Amino acid sequence: MVYPTSTITDMSSEPGRPVEGLFPEPTRRDLLRTSATAAATGMVVPAMVSAQQAQSSAPSSASMETLQGEVALELTVNGKSVALKVEPRTTLLDALRNRANPPLTGAKLVCDRGNCGACTMIVDDKLVYACLQLAVDMRGKRIRTVEGLSSVDGVSNAAQLSPLQQSFCEHDASMCGFCTSGFVMAITHCLEKKPNASLDDIKLACAGNACRCGTQPHIFEAALAMAKGGAK
């Protein structure tokens, strides 16, 4: 489990217990560490398949295999199948932003190393930083991005926002907006796990998300308005 660095020193006077599964799961860095002995040309994937098998969606065996060159993938994103070609090293973030057609650019590339939360997604009900996930590891998983939280009305072209997204609008919880997708995903996940989240829960849930404009006070208000029974 990876905790954002600031959580350790800055727990408030009433330290809330981290919600289970709230924090991003195994990281690209962990992966790179475990595969340090791999051939320099490829990337070793834990849930391993051969390059041919990579075409199918179900990872099969625990045997180690090296992927090389272009890999065709089918990912399940927001309930839909997305076919794309990646390199073994391509992150989930780059795959969806740069290689999917149409591109999914709601998640942002800001730090590229898990420091900022701008690329936060939900994968199999766990919060992940998409810049730390390899796209080839994502087969067979349910990937949720910020685009999946709302729908666009085909007639009026108006966005049908999720209640949390609507609350963000009403509480002016976005300034430049570059961090907003990440905060929305982190807090969506928090409220799904703990509908009665407190202010401390919410702060902890987005402790890994950076906002340079300083929108946090309004983000907390927007989130608390959605939390059932949370301190208001």
Add this chain to the structure above:
Amino acid sequence: MTAFPGMTYPSGPQDNAPKQTKKKIKTTKVVNGIEQEVEIEVEDVAGPEWGPRAALKVLDKELIRVDAPVKVSGRAVYTHDVRVPGMAWARLLLAPQPATKITKLDFAACAKIPGYLGHVVIEAQETRWLGQPVAAVAAETSEAAEDALRAIAFEYEALPFVLDRESALKPDAPKVSRRGNQSKPQTRGDEGKAKAAIEAAPHKAAGTYSVPVVHHACLETHGAVVDWRGGDEATVYCSSQHTFGFAGDAAKTLGLKNSAVTGIVEHMGGGFGSKFGFGQEGDAAAKLSKLLQRPVHLMLTRKDEFLMGGNRSGSHLELAGGMDANGTLVGFTARAHKQGGIGDGSLSGLPYIYKCAEAWTEVSGVRTNMDSSRAMRAPGHPQASFATESLLDELAYAAGLDLVAVRKANLDDTVWHRQLDRVAKEIGWFEHPHRTQPGNAKAELCTGIGFAISRWGGGGGPSCEVEVAIERDGSVTSSVGSQDLGTGVRTYVAAIPAEEFGLPLSAVVARIGSTRLGNANGSGGSVTTASLAPAVKDAAYNARRAFAEVLAPLLGCTPSEVSFADGSVQAAAGGKRLTWKQACAALPEAGLRAKGVWAAHLQGNGIHGAQAAKVEVDTLTGRVRVLHMVCMQDVGLCLNRAATRSQINGGMVQALGYALLEERVVDTALGLQLNPCLEDYKLPHSLEIPKMTVILDDEDTRGVIGVSEAPIVPGGAAIANAIHNACGARIRSLPCTPDKVLMALGKVS
């Protein structure tokens, strides 16, 4: 005057408008974010008026931003997100040392990278700052561009360099610039008289204060997408604070006419003063696009951003002051060095805001082999504020006086008096035990309160051209090329016409962020709102008057009797009434368009702010936790209270950042920046955010004024002063990290 619907109405005086006269007003002129107060002559037209605040239906209210839905749903397209067919991905090669003589720059191996497309050389001879761009490469994918970067055979001879102030001032220091390592000192006041005044004062204090270089750290890095495919025209997307600025630069590099290049800034992810020009990154993207005859996407990586994407200059300030028994600052001296890398940095006048009969200052810039500082939210003000407010507290304690009373004693402008009193009340000052003497560190957790004030211009000038269009189907569009940095520009561009026409905000569409729309100035130095909002108002006013001309015959009244309210138009005094849609149906096919330009009387200049911070210091660990920050700010007419509060919160959060966390750390021997990433360059995150209170000073009855800069100024000084107030730890060097707290308490050496 006769109405000509469908025609473009000129702005300015119309039939019943009073006779024009010229008048001189003071306003703020900003060059690359550096504020200067100038006097300009304007036409004195009593045309549009904001009207009484109480009568406003849209403005001065809590508005939902018109672009909030696309931002919260991930559908807002920033420059980073632009994807055009055939787009190549580019990366920059930066100098890895502060000063180099380039001996080899060979791209032969790049050709072996699958997907490699080409390169341009930016600097082939010498580099003289850490991170200076050397070359750019482009490839079919971002991964291949990274590989190509690594395939460049780049060899250099490291030249001597200096990265810190002390080394740069040594007589035998390597020369950073042909101009030398220090700019000519600028002095003000009489040194002898100032020193004598301090000497004669009953209470004295002196100290050396330092503020490090910090970064803008915009979440969207600098960069551009240049979409040119070899034709006569190009479209350039840029993460920029000045839509009309970079497009011209791009045209020059592409060899096209200015009018052939469309600049687009639909949404942008933060600028804070660092994103004015096209930059070397934009220029490289344009050169690559020209070379490849295809679109090129070049955005800085996070590390690039730290090295070349902008920083606020550091300061080293040696201050001394004297105070009389009443708390009056009677003498003040300051010798200051600005540290702006190869640039000269910025520093506001000293003492900051407070008056002093005998003040002497000497300020010079000290150059190092780092990237030039750029304007950053209130350039030079936070540094001057931190040093001045710290010294003032030291003098107040020496004199045994109340910290708020001392501030008021040195301020003639009573706006600051009421603001200081109010923030003091909100933070709990009058119940606080340490009002004239700091607390001590006997307890494990100590609580303290600190204060500081700010000022800024915030006035505008004539630069924006706005068009408001009313169509036959009832739709209304308000258009200007200006950009929204997250400040809420797009929303008030729509809200002002909505107010004028008696419509809800949702009835007006704002179009901004393109050079195809009317001209607009760059957003820096808090000049946007006071420049743009009056022009939007003028356009809406002209449109309303023209529309009234059309409607008067239908309503059986004179144009001046037509009233617009609650989604309908009506002849005065219970006369005939039409819904907005019915009224618009009377327009010809081409609808109605009106232009607007700046009107001086709709804006103001010169704002005040006061902040208070309450902190808790852990005297065992040295950790500081900010508990509460309060800001009171005058803002003139507030266009959107929610967005204004957001921006003031943001200033306080950023102040908390530079007060406690932020600092560019360099290895002066090896010539490296040690924290060019968001892991080691720490921004305030959710767990550091205290309770925050924003009080808008509604006694301010002026027109619109820019609010961005002022709120970032006082917070740092207020926090540092609060730490001292809590436990007696006077920290004269930002950021106030735990080690410095413990050192100041004498617990570590």
